[in-house]
Amino acid sequence: MGHEQQERGSGHLLLFPFLAQGHLIPFLNLAKRLESLGQRGGSGHRRLAITVVSTPRNVASLQRALPAGSSIGFAELPFSPSDHGLPPDAESADAVPLHAFPTFTLATELLRPSFEKLLTELAGREGRKNVCVLADMFLGWTAETARALGVQHRMFLTSGAYASAVIFSIWLRPPSFPRSAGPDDELALTDFPDVRVRYAEFLNVVVKEDYATDPMLAYLCRTITLHFCHSGGILINTSEEIEPKGLHLIGKLSGLPTFAVGPIIGGRTAPDDTAADQDTCIEFLDSKPQASVLFVSFGSQNSIPASQMMDLARGLEASGRPFIWVVRPPVESDGAKEFRADWLPDGFEERVAAAGQGVVVRGWAPQVRILAHASTGAFLSHCGWNSVLESLWHGVPVVAWPLLADQLFDSRVLVELGVAVEVASGRLVGGLGSKGWECVRDVVETVLGDGDKARDMRQKAAEMKKLVRAVVGGDADGDGKGSSVLAMERLLDSAFD
Template sequence: MEETNSHVVLFPFPAHGHISPYLALATRLHQYQSDLIITVVSTPRNIDFIRSSLPISTSINLHSLPFSPADYGLPQSESTIDLLPHQFPIFFSATESLRPAFDEFIADISTRDSVCIISDMFFGWTVDVARKHKAFHSIFLGMTGFSGAVILSLWLNLPHNLTSSEQFSLPEYSEVIVNRSELPVYLLFANGKDPLSLFMQRQLSSFYKTDVIMLNAIKELDPSGLVMLRKTFKTLVLPMGPFLGAPNLSALPSGNDSQIIEWLDLLPPASVIYIAFGSQESINSKQMMELALALEESGRPFIWAIRPPIGFSVKDEFKDEWLPLGFKARTKKDNRGLFVHDWAPQVRILSHKSTGAFISHCGWNSVLESLYYGVPIIGWPLGADQPFNLRVLVQLGVCVKVVIRNKETSKVEKEKVKDIMEMVMGENEKAREIRKKTKEIRDVIRGTWKEEEGSSMKSFMEFLEVSKTGAK
């Protein structure tokens, strides 16, 4: 790309967890090369969400691509947030219908601009559009290198189908042993002929063809994962994290934000447990009951971004019967906890001095936010890359595992949860070591964007430079 009249097109997958780091990336691009034309592309309703999340004075352009989920029997929200489990494979395949309009958009701007496309891993077909119009292409991978390498190997090879064993190694990385319990539910039942397998293999094969793989990851935290990616895909791999959403990008506006912060202000430092399992997921009803009992018996204050258990839509009305009898009333009477039934202001909570631990599904955005503010993690992965993120966190010494769930039968007992809370938040040697490690990692992460010397800054500047040279 030339330094003038250069156009960067960012194309996130239509899910809030994917969109937020893209907006942080767009802001960073504009900050360091203000003469770039920057356009974020998405579907109409997601463009409306993005527009509401950006400053009014932003110079970032937005472009809508027509999308009709109803044609596939899907909700009209154009996002994964309203999907039932059986609808996810349909939604993924439906997003391929965006290709003609995207191709037309790139064809138009490439007649006057030098174009760089930064696409989501689930939009792998964009690499062919880039080649067609002689555009530079990069895939932005919103996870750490280890998790990315493992997930890509699992989907591209489906090694779990070649054995009946509970454990198996990966074809490219014989040193990595995967437990069947770590497989995402959809992958567990994938056989290479089902629609989701075919979709994933079509998209992920693009990693072999792209010009650059960008990661929302930290070089110092995952050097072996970066080696794995580079070994397999033999392209430029650049860790450039963290791309963190500003507070208004981490949650939709909520009227109870001020109430939450005022409540936190009254509590001692590092005393509160924050519980959230992401915008898409939940735990099963038995696990929810045990977690509530553990919280009550621990006596520790908490904020729980709570959603209906597995089997219900995340937007269903919450029923108190899913919790121990009288639990919410006792919590309210003692002023010992807060339940958030809508969107929680996660960054505000994690950045508050009173927050001492995060019971998390280990989604990578949440992980980066927690570590950036020095909050230890109690890991409860539910799917996708989360079990492999957990491995990285445990190795770093900043996380303790509760359970890995890919079945509703995964057992969680209140005593175990209570013991882990104490292990992370108590006045014991293990807790002190976890807090010490977490603060060390916090300092590493905050140093990655230092001018000239930061590892992510170096990767970012390398990306700007290499993108000028043009596509393969």
């Protein structure tokens, strides 16, 4: 064995995700990837210990998602949602009504004292130079804590590079739209003069027109600034092959080294009572021709207005194309536990079921299994970054309907890659607008039909599938490493050497 292959000491990675499924899952998948890297002798046979930090309910859920024999550890921080007027089980943003999301986000800063105690004990036991915190973008205060204790810190972006750069710039230095601005009026960003943002997009990022006095926006600005000032680099769930422009922009904005460690994807954990829905979805796909089914889902915490839900239903039915639609209560009914029949056209579910055209799932569906199925031909998505990466990984073209924040700019990335067509944009402002159900019908036909556009998108999606899988490639001997593996090794070298 050559000298360069000798063991290079130990390191303890403390992973701290924001309390939301869209963040917890990528962090757990990152932990699994790092564990695998250590097992196969990555970065010169470095011994790695990995601990994921969260609240008790989240830890229990994440532990269930680990394979047997995993060495990944967990640390629990106490959190009492009811102290903040939130539901007692609201340890994850998915259990919080949308209107209470700012309250929930601000409440997570109260985890700081117990996190400081945990980090102090770990650094004292293992040595400050042997510990590195990998923390979520929403937890900027962890960078300040780590700096004070002399511990290494890296920010982990679960979103894409381009979208992150754009929305961070909007938060920190909002473009000065006049009050008289129309939805389609555009302004260039102060940090990126070649990036233009529409007023409708701006409002769906800052959420409130009186953003200057919004405590949530103030928190976001503070958390990003803390990362940029005190962190030692940014891990991003993307790759140079997917987002070269985005990686350049986020590096320019932050002034920090970037580590493109993605795409990091993995299975999503189902609630215990959804086996029937899972079986129904797969059986439906098994009965349909290859690349013929449209999968429709707006993610675990997003929805659209009731009127647009009606238009979506009418457009899907009018298209005649088979579909699986994961429905959630509309925006106006935020917090509703049950889905009401009158949120869909009269007899819609019965008609599409009788015709064998559609399956309407109320709750959870096995998204990864659906996207991996040969009969899935397209994905009508809100363009959350996890869903974007899963669509690219499985080579599935996208009908983009972004709603908020980074989703709006993730859609741009997909369209520029040639694997998506945007049907609507925005939730607070915009959406389908006056286009109505006919627009849904026409776009579904464009993506699933036999025309040149559909063929071109399918070809480009197949090319991206090969590309993103090569990014994380590598064999048991550590040869032929993809750029994601090399980025992780550079990360470990920077943190512990």
